Amino acid sequence: MADTIRGKIAEAGNAVGEAANKVGHKIGEKAEELKDAAKEKLHKAQNRTDEAAQKAKNEQQEACEDAKANGGACGQS
16 A cells, blocks of 8 residues: 555556456447347348248249249249
């Protein structure tokens, strides 16, 4: 423990600096977690979109095959 006012102020400054570093690290960790969660949600949304597009394409192909089987024309260009 410091005996002088200057020493006590230095110790207090060091304690504040250490606390600020700890807070900064916690904020950085939480920001990284949020970024990862957002990436995961984005990937899930992209996968759902891709699946819906594939389903629509499959349904269109089935409809075209049905139309051809019934003597009709397929609406593909």
